[in-house]
Amino acid sequence: MDIADFFDTFFEEAEELLSDMEQHLLELDVDDPDSEQLNAIFRAAHSIKGGAGTFGFTVLQKTTHILENLLDYARKGELTLRADLVDTFLEAKDIMHEQLDAYRSEEEPNQEAFERICQTLQQIALDEIGQQLDGPATPAAEPKASPAPSENGAEAKSSQEKVANSHLLVALLNVEDKDRILLVEELEQLGEVQSQSGDAKRYEVILKSSDSADDIEAVMCFIIEPDQIEITTVEGVAEEPAPAAPEPVASAPAAPMPQAPAESTAAKANPAKAAAKEKPKKAAAESSSIRVSVDKVDQIINLVGELIITQSMLDQTVSDLEDQSVGNASLQNGMSLLQRNARDLQEAVMSIRMIPMEFVFSRFPRVVRDTAGKLGKEIELITEGKSTELDKSLVERITDPLTHLVRNSLDHGVEMPDVREAIGKPRIGKLTLSARHQGGNILIEVRDDGAGMDRDRLLAKARENGLNVSDTMSDEEVFQLIFAPGFSTAKEVTDVSGRGVGMDVVKRNIQSMGGRVEIQSKLGEGTNTRIVLPLTLAILDGMSIKVGGETFILPLSTVLESLQPAKDDMYAMAGDDVVIKVRDEYLPVIAIHEVLNVENAITDPTKSIAVIVQGEGRRYAMLVDELIGQQQVVVKNLEDNYRKVPGISAATILGDGSVALILDITGLHRLSRYKKEAGKKVVNNQNLSSFKEAEPS
Known part of the structure; x- marks a missing residue:
């Protein structure tokens, strides 16, 4: 068996264990630490150490071993926790994550970071406990062995000999024959197999090993599920292996120990392990899942x-x-x-x-803790709707924009504790992350109870930056100014924000996912940033429209309403611009047949249908010939199959086999503006290339 076959499994499960470790550390109350949380943090480090040792990841194993020993003192109450110690544990977790990534990339971990964190942890042990931690052990070493002689030296020696000569009954449950052979071979790497017997339902192996039962179980659980293995200590087994017959387990006097007393012994020796075995339903649920690429x-x-x-x-x-x-x-x-x-x-x-938003939200307690610490602010993070599901590809792409929005709220939104107290607010600011379904979309909100946005200050800064603004702009349009490239209201640049980069990237990234971002704010009360995304990029709810002989698809999430334009509601502006009045609001008109050069289309606006759509926080009226109906379409990436086309986001195949283009609302508006400014009705390929270059990045 090639142990490298299990590398991917180790990397994935170690990643989950590190994530659990971080979550427990962030939730830990240093004044009154919960013993279950401390045990969970210790077990996570212990499992990673065991797996890293088996797979030969020495640096990761040594780092985790030192951290594990320090955590052991903490869970026993011999190390008094403080906020700065938790910060150091989190730093160690980050370095372990970097080491894991290095091994995943088949590179050597950073030696300087490894030595620095080991020295820091050893110094904590000297300062807080008054002794040096056990040095990093080899995979076969027992971390509890003390190198220093004591009054009970003979007793310690006897204990060490007992560990070296311990025999374990390893029971493999519901394991197929082909997998069992590989598992037994793996056990031979961890010790000396004395005997083996049984069937697929329960196969028992007597193993002589210097590793502890916990270490062996931690390693084996990277290969099989936790409920498929039971390990108990067996007393009275002869030192030499029995003759190579398959029956010794049944005939040896100590091997067929009653299961209940064995469980009881294991429970006394390892309460945490016994507690884990008291939850067979959870283990069964875990084994019902599979990992698929x-x-x-x-x-x-x-x-x-x-x-x-x-x-x-x-x-x-x-x-x-x-x-x-x-x-x-x-x-x-x-x-x-x-x-x-x-x-x-x-x-x-x-x-x-579809995966729950909890995978995204779980990253932010650490982000909020670190950022608030740098800024000297006190923040309470609240998460809502963690079970709301979103497509995996969108979950991965929404993390960075959300991180920037959260950091922006902490820096620009929430006031300093003294300032909040002076104006009658609690010292601790609130930041809320929420997710919920809204129609065929998912709505993600970042809310804070901070100072809110100052409309006059935003307009003044926009004029200073040379942006075309007016006092008649709506609040929604004014708030959208923060997404302009280079726009920042920060009085000074910090390592958190203030350089005027980031928010424009946030908006572009969200739009590239077919979503939009909206801002609601009240001065002195706080700000709510709303992100509206489709549930998936593979399937789209669309409205089929007809322009000339062509069929196009409008994303249904962008469509607000449709109406028949009246001549009295149409107004010509400077140049070729035309606007339509809809309930006291003047909307730019986009004639699709002109923008995309579609022949045989209706050219009289009053005989067309105006579809009111929304994109980039603005509303537009798109002139079409006919509304065909609503339908779900399978999205095909146009760039992969052809190239990027201005005004078009993707394509789909209709029921009659024809191809329909899916329209990009904001792209169509920019293309329309470009054509009018260029004074052309037809755009050839050269013009399209020019438009692409001129298009804002």
């Missing part, structure tokens, strides 16, 4: 998308049949059943990629 899931989703397209084509073909004979009626019934099953299959497959 995201590429495989994406391939299935793509194939299901193709199936949906094929089903739509067949459905349209059947609906076009004029002969409604019995045979065709049966065919239509079959098609209806196929359509229903295909839709259920699509929803089931899409749900595989």
